[in-house]
Amino acid sequence: MREINNFICFDLEGPLSPQDNAYELMKLFPDGDRIFEVISRYDDLVTLEGRQDYEPGDTLALILPFLVLHNISDKDIAGLAGSASFTGGAEKLASWLQSKGWKVFCITTTYEPYAIHLTQKLGIYSHHVACTSVPWDKLLLAPDREELNLIKQAEADILTMKPATDDDRIKQSLDRFFREKLAATGLGEIIKEVKPMGGRRKLAALNRFADKYELPLAGWVVVGDSITDFRMLEAVDGAGGLAIAFNANEYALPYATMSLASTSLGNLTEVLEAWRKRQRKGTEKVVRGKERGGGSEGRGYFHWLSGREGLDEIVSLHKGIRRLVREEAGKLG
Secondary structure, eight states: OOOSSOEEEEOSBTTTBSOOHHHHHHTTSTTHHHHHHHHHHHHHHHHHHTOTTOOTTTHHHHTHHHHHHTTOOHHHHHHHHHHOOOOTTHHHHHHHHHHTTOEEEEEEEEEHHHHHHHHHHTTOOGGGEEEEOOOHHHHHHOOOHHHHHHHHHHHHHHTTOOTTTTHHHHHHHHHHIIIIIGGGSHHHHHHHTOOOSOTHHHHHHHHHHHHHTTOOGGGEEEEEOSGGGHHHHHHHHHHTSEEEEESOOTTTGGGOSEEEEOSOGGGGHHHHHHHHHHHHHHHHHHHHHHHHHOOBTTBOEEEEOTTOOOOHHHHHHHHHHHHHHHGGGGGOO
16 A cells, blocks of 8 residues: 655755746846846736736746847756755755655746756656746747847836835836737747746646645645745645745745744754654644744744744744845745
């Protein structure tokens, strides 16, 4: 009889690697970081609005015009992947999981070349990875001068905005650019085909893995940290599985079963061993014991979240360690 307690799925950026691949790509051209921060804020605003045709993480489609404008391609992604690092303890935890017979998966919003390169380094099979595919050859050949000028104008407009301070303007201006102006171009038609792996698509990918291995979500552990993960966390927690928020933000924490704020992902080992042996009840006992003990020096801050209200202090703790671990990327939604 197959065990139902040894399947785990990670988000990549945050839990396994501190970098945000899209953010790093945008930094390859002048002011790209500022443009990304505004578009990332737009992503948050549209997601929270609940727009039916939008998923958190669609940022990876929205930045494509600007990558095309500056000739950034899959080759640049491969270069970034080669120099990317892992979150503290991630490599040891991946090795430990494999030694204990766990099946390890990754569902990530990031682009395919980056996702496959990093997960292979951790020993995660490519057929256990779901990520964002982009037709780079079509994109780079697509734009004409008029389209490039349109993107340049949008870029100049974006650089006059600041996240949070100019939220209304960000929403109105970028709605007009993405949904009206760009959508009417040939480049816009190609970008429309790109479906970043976020939100409902992450949950759909998890359900496909669950169906393939005939394991209901009650038997899964998932680890996420941001707005792109909340549906996946919510579904697993609701099914009775274990949804872990790691160095998470306010968009993910309310949907998790438990959380860990730490500079080391390896702190999860004891919790995952408890899940493997005794599932949710045994895990809760271990987590509550660790929560009473408290963490120290940026490591090992555990909280049992299921049924809990009033997360402000926990959110603040996670934000501090998230910023420490993820540096600039930690401020993104």
